[in-house]
Amino acid sequence: MPSLYTIQKHFDTIDNFSNHEELLIHILQVYLNSLPIKDAYLLRYSPIGFVAEGIIYLNESEGAHIGEIREEIRSFPIIYSAIIDKKAKYCTGMDYLKNISIKYVVDSKHNKLLIVPIFIGPYVFGYICSTHFKDDIEINDTFLDDLTSFGHMVGHLLIQSNRKSKDISLSKRELEVMMLVANGDSTKEIANIMDLSELTINQYVKSAIKKLKAKNRSHAISLLFQQGIIL
Structure with a gap:
């Protein structure tokens, strides 16, 4: 695997992308071109309902939108583990059969699954799932650690891109609170994390819901995902 510094250089041109989708495609292209991996499924994740x-x-030769894929990730132990631990995970053989969905299988000859969570701090935005690999690949602990760092790098990149490209109506505090809500934290937990009262947290949530013209907090989080403010 190339050094993370080398990979980072491929991400130094984020201002050149005219929209969010172009940036996501570029991220997957860097992933495929830098690693002995042949495919990549990019999925967003929300802890509200544990939905991906x-x-x-x-x-290597084509791409497609995969909006039809919608999973409750607790049904996939390896994906759930990768998200909870914020670490890249890999399985093969019998473990693969316990973890894979038919939606991800292109060729029955392949029986491997790699999950790379995309995150920053406590927030997991999504993950990259791969099932096809080049023959010379060796997936060991060092490789998985590097992939974990890659996922963290992508998380920073997406936050940086969103802050530059989105006209976010929420204040910094409101956005911080809503990201914690999206992470699945309760009002009490958010209050403890931010050292604020639960009443203040609820006021930030209500204000964010109003600014987003959402029906409730779940709807507000959904809108933030749809707008690309949260992947």
Whole structure:
């Protein structure tokens, strides 16, 4: 695997992308071109309902939108583990059969699954799922640690891109609170994390809901995902 510094250089041109989708495609292209991996499914994740939704699929020769994929990730132990631990995970053989969905299988000859969570701090925005690999790949603990760092790098990149490209109506505090809500934290937990009262947290949530013209907090989080403010 190339050094993380080398990979980072491929991400130094984020201002050149005219929209969010172009940036996501570029991220997957860097992933495929830098690693002995042949395919990549990019999915967004919301802890509200533990739901993952497909965004884009890319392999060495083609790509597709995969919005039809919608999973409750607790049904996939390896994906759930990767998200909870914020670490890249890999399985093969019998473990693969216990963890994979038919939606991700292109060729029955392949029986491997790699999950790379995309995160920053406590927030997991999504993950990259791969099932096809080049013959010379060796997936060991060092490789998985590097992939974890890659997922963290992508998390920072997406936050940076969103802050530059989105006209976010929420204040910094409101956005921080809503990201914690999206992470699945309760009002009490958010109050403890931010060292604020629960009443203040509820006021930030109500204000954010009003600014987003949402029906409730779940709807507000959904809108933030749809707008690309949260992947």
